[in-house]
Amino acid sequence: MIIRVTNLRREFTVGIETIHALDGVDLSIERGEMVAIMGSSGSGKSTLMNILGCLDRPTSGTYELDGKFVSGMDEKELARVRNEKIGFVFQSFELLPRTPALANVELPLLYADQPGDRRARAVRALERVGLADRMDHRPNQLSGGQKQRVAVARALLTDPALLLADEPTGNLDTKTTEEIMRLFVDLHDEGRTVVIVTHEPEIAEWCTRVVRLRDGLIESDRSVEPRR
Amino acid sequence: MNPSPRFIFQTILLAIRQIRAHKLRSFLTTLGIMIGVASVSTVIAALTGLKDQVLSEFESFGASKMFIFPDQPDRAGQNRYPWREIKLKERELEGLVENCPSFEQFSPNTDFRATVIHGRKEVPNINVVGIWPTWHDIENRPVIMGRPFVEADEIDAKPVAIVNDDAITELELPPDPVGSIIMVKGRRFLIVGVIETNRTGMMSFQPEQTEIWVPFSTARRMQSPWSFFYVTGQVKSPDLVDEATAEVRYVMRSMRQLGPDDPDTFRIEAIDQYIEQFGKLATGITAIAAGIVAISLLVGGIGIMNIMLVSVSERTREIGLRKAVGATPSAIMLQFLLEAVVLSLLGGLIGLVLGQGLAFLLTIPEQGLQSARIPSWAVALAVAFSAGTGVIFGFFPAMKAARLDPIEALRHE
Helix, strand or coil: CCEEEEEEEEEEEECCEEEEEEEEEEEEECCCCEEEEECCCCCCHHHHHHHHCCCCCCCEEEEEECCEECCCCCHHHHHHHHHHHEEEECCCCCCCCCCCHHHHHHHHHHCCCCCCCHHHHHHHHHHHCCCHHHCCCCHHHCCHHHHHHHHHHHHHCCCCCEEEEECCCCCCCHHHHHHHHHHHHHHHHCCCEEEEECCCHHHHCCCCEEEEEECCEEEEEEECCCCC | CCCCHHHHHHHHHHHHHHHHHCHHHHHHHHHHHHHHHHHHHHHHHHHHHHHHHHHHHHHHHHCCEEEEEECCCCCCCCCCCCHHHHCCCHHHHHHHHHHCCCEEEEEEEEEEEEEEEECCEEEEEEEEEEECCCHHHHCCCCEEEECCCCHHHHHCCCCEEEEEHHHHHHCCCCCCCCCCEEEECCEEEEEEEEECCCCCHHHHHCCCCCCEEEEHHHHHHHCCCCCCCEEEEEECCHHHHHHHHHHHHHHHHHHCCCCCCCCCCEEEEEHHHHHHHHHHHHHHHHHHHHHHHHHHHHHHHHHHHHHHHHHHHHCHHHHHHHHHCCCCHHHHHHHHHHHHHHHHHHHHHHHHHHHHHHHHHHHCCCCCCCCCCCCHHHHHHHHHHHHHHHHHHHHHHHHHHHHCCHHHHHHCC
8 A cells, every 4th residue: 555545534624614625534545556636626636736735734733755654744844755756747847957957867866865876867758758869958949748747757756656647748739648648558557556636527537546624524435437 | 854964965055056147146136245244355355455564664663662641630620730849850851861760861852843954945934853872772763874863962062964865955055064053043964864755654755855853952052942853762672661660750750749639731642552552443344344344235135135035935836845745844944055155155155256356456566555454354354244145135036935835835926
């Protein structure tokens, strides 16, 4: 079990009103699954993603990631967990401007105290996503799909337990979307755990399991036959 | 977090890359620090040069010289001493010579203004100085032609004179004026020697000027009875200045029969007092310069803070990303703090280079401060203070960056 979430609640206070963004969520994800988390805006899917990504802490409930109880950790410990166990892929890529692809990929290792040849690892990660010939290119010299591949390489760098993608194809055209989704499928086939937060059913089609949220609760959770 | 050297190195590289990416902006930001450090290091360089020059001036003047002046003591509300009690007398001179063992020698000095005539050439208002033969040694001014004054000149109050080489041109004397006759205040004087004009040092700005020396006793006879003289003394060695002062004071007080409560009716000055006074002045100027640097660093620091706040705001998403991939708040803090420090250090170093250039310009002219230089303590201080400015004024923006919520930061437009 790579993720185990029990009775997770997250409340926000806006003025005098309390919003229950997550209202008691239970969710378990096995190693090697490829899960789509879906829901309309306001369903709580972003809040769940933030907590799963250790960017936010629940108001109550427990979260166990790769054998560690993450709920209750302080900011510094969470930073370390994000560095070691989670690889993020964002909708708008979030590459550092004016910085070559290789240096962008290397970034997480700046904050890690893992030994080894950092450059060689970054090179391998870029090769893995098929950008061996674009290492010295800056983001403004890359297409949208290539940028997202660089971002995926960066996410893979620390060999994380969980690949967490937030609308990874939101800024891409149909053809590039398929390329990126095939990359995620390949990574899943290699045994990686992938969680994709999306509101597009076409993206969810690629996954082995679809979890739908509505009003801070899980509305449905079913295994599906993925598109290949 | 205990940052590894590698992390710090990478972060400094990052800071340099940021500064290079915004060259004009970074330059304008550090301009305040640059100008502040440049101007203050120039002032300190000039002051250092001036100090060296003045001290060597005093040295050549003679660190073992002392002066005794008649002096009206400062006694509020009480009667002033009559002048005849204040002024130095010839018999007191004898007493000083006999009773002050720390002294090598003394010479009285007195002067008056007179019209000097040579042949048809008449020059008014020339300074005529009366001295003892010992004066040549005390002032280190030997004759270059003829002979110096001797004891017999003094004892017999002979009408003999020594002139400087400027007098030869001004009075139209022959190239070797020894043996020529000049008229001083209507009296005939035989020129017996020539002294080189003193053109070195602080007094060198004077135009060409005739100087005439006559024996002290001769000068006294040509002066009004109210005129006064002062005494120059040469102490046996510079370390004896304190003892010499005490001796003179004791001898003078006992000769003048001053009671224990009476103030001194004379004044003793030593060269080292002037050195001390100059040192105080230099310290004062240094303190003012330090004040200026403090103000300019404050102004420069505010510029740094401003630009760092802009930078944090522009790079909010980057900060969000860095946090998402594992940067702790202290890592972000260090990143922005180092950027501010590198920026202000750069300003300080450029300022030092500019200051060094200006200090070099000061040494170029012939009358310039030959030894103007930025002392190493000032270099160290400038570097330390500009780094400190970066830390102090970079702290708040860095704190702001470190505290950003990664979710909010990644959503920032």
